Amino acid sequence: MKIFLLFLGLILNSQMNANYYYKGKRIDEEKLKKLIKKADVIYVGEEHTSKGSHEIQLDVLKKTYEIKNSKICVGFEMLNRTLQDILDKYINLEISEEEFLKQVNWEKEWGFDFNFYKPIFDFIREKKLKAIALNVPRKIVSKVARGGFSVLDDNEKKLIAREINIVKDKDYNEYLKKTFYGHGENPMNKIMSFDNYKLSMAVWNESMGEKVSDFLGENPNYTFIVIAGNGHIMYNAAIPWSVKKRIKVKNLSVYTISKEEIKNIKEIKDLADIIWEY
Numbered sequence: 612m613k614i615f616l617l618f619l620g621l622i623l624n625s626q627m628n629a630n631y632y633y634k635g636k637r638i639d640e641e642k643l644k645k646l647i648k649k650a651d652v653i654y655v656g657e658e659h660t661s662k663g664s665h666e667i668q669l670d671v672l673k674k675t676y677e678i679k680n681s682k683i684c685v686g687f688e689m690l691n692r693t694l695q696d697i698l699d700k701y702i703n704l705e706i707s708e709e710e711f712l713k714q715v716n717w718e719k720e721w722g723f724d725f726n727f728y729k730p731i732f733d734f735i736r737e738k739k740l741k742a743i744a745l746n747v748p749r750k751i752v753s754k755v756a757r758g759g760f761s762v763l764d765d766n767e768k769k770l771i772a773r774e775i776n777i778v779k780d781k782d783y784n785e786y787l788k789k790t791f792y793g794h795g796e797n798p799m800n801k802i803m804s805f806d807n808y809k810l811s812m813a814v815w816n817e818s819m820g821e822k823v824s825d826f827l828g829e830n831p832n833y834t835f836i837v838i839a840g841n842g843h844i845m846y847n848a849a850i851p852w853s854v855k856k857r858i859k860v861k862n863l864s865v866y867t868i869s870k871e872e873i874k875n876i877k878e879i880k881d882l883a884d885i886i887w888e889y
Contacts, residue, residue: 630888635880646885647671648678650863651834652823654851656841656883657867663889664867665727668838671865672734679834683740686823688839689721689728690744692770702735702742720749731838743826745819745837747771756803756811772817772853777809782881783848787812790842816843820853827858841866845882 631643647653655671657664675683690698694715701711708729712718717725735742747770754762763771778784791808803811823835843849844864851862866883873879879886 632879632886632888633884635886638885643885644674644678646863647675649861651827651860652837652851652854652862653834654837654839654844654862654864654883655867656839656844656865658869659723659840660727661867661869661889662727663869664841665731667865667867667887667889669730669734672731672836675834675836676734676738676740681738681740682830682833683738683836684743684826684830684833685731685735685740685836685838686743686745686819686826688746688819688837688843689723690715691720691746691748692744692818692822693748694720695744698742698744701732702740704736708732728838741833743822745822745839747815747818752811752815755814756807759807759810770818771814772821774821775810775813775817776856777813778816778848778852780846780848780852783846784809786842786845812849816849817853819843820850820857823850823854824857824860827854827860841868847883 631638633642633646653671653675655668657668672683672685687698697706697711697714700706701708706714712725732742734740748767751763751767751770754767760768787809788805791805819837819839823837827833827835837844837850839850844851845866847862847864851864854860855862863885864883865885865887867887867889868876868879868882870888873886873888876882
């Protein structure tokens with residue numbers, strides 16, 4: 612009896628220490644894996660400078676591979692679509708890591724520490740998975756933010772989604788207002804309007820969403836994992852919304868957050884399907 616109670620205590624303690632929540636309720640790893648198994652698209656957010664976020668992304672990738680094996684494609688916000696050929700060569704072991712970083716100009720293109728992302732790329736290369744460069748060139752988002760669609764030339768328009776709509780989700784738009792207006796005087800207010808800022812975010816998210824949905828339309832048996840900033844997956848708006856309105860899929864969003872930050876958020880259950888604390 613003592614052994615049984617000790618064993619039961621270990622199980623309960625493990626569950627109590629679980630660091631993920633589904634719709635606001637703490638869940639164990641078994642439940643997490645069931646949710647992953649059912650999902651067609653898994654969006655794993657990040658704080659770009661946080662090692663904890665990237666460790667969760669790798670964990671989700673490994674769990675998905677364990678459950679679904681090789682039919683997995685990973686899409687990266689970190690790379691724009693003009694770099695797909697270089698990404699293919701890197702994933703297929705045709706060029707070295709050093710050559711990859713140089714050819715995509717990682718420091719200028721993304722700017723955050725590649726060592727955070729390296730284990731994810733290494734796993735993709737080792738397991739021979741597919742990878743997609745999701746983003747649009749930064750200058751396009753920047754130009755739309757300043758002047759709307761009219762300032763884009765024909766070549767630039769070919770690099771964005773064929774159809775672009777603005778998300779109407781109330782919580783997501785409140786988030787955009789906070790990022791735009793900030794606290795008090797914000798330099799962004801002087802170089803762009805809030806409407807153009809929202810439009811630029813729509814170009815950004817819709818273009819990434821279209822890449823995901825196009826791939827799944829051509830490869831319906833694959834599971835797609837999106838690696839992007841938390842702001843692109845929160846409230847299931849942005850990329851998840853963009854994908855779901857284009858193709859019938861089961862979405863699963865994962866918002867990654869530190870133990871310190873989660874204390875400052877009053878309501879976590881609506882941020883994403885899963886809140887994963889690190």
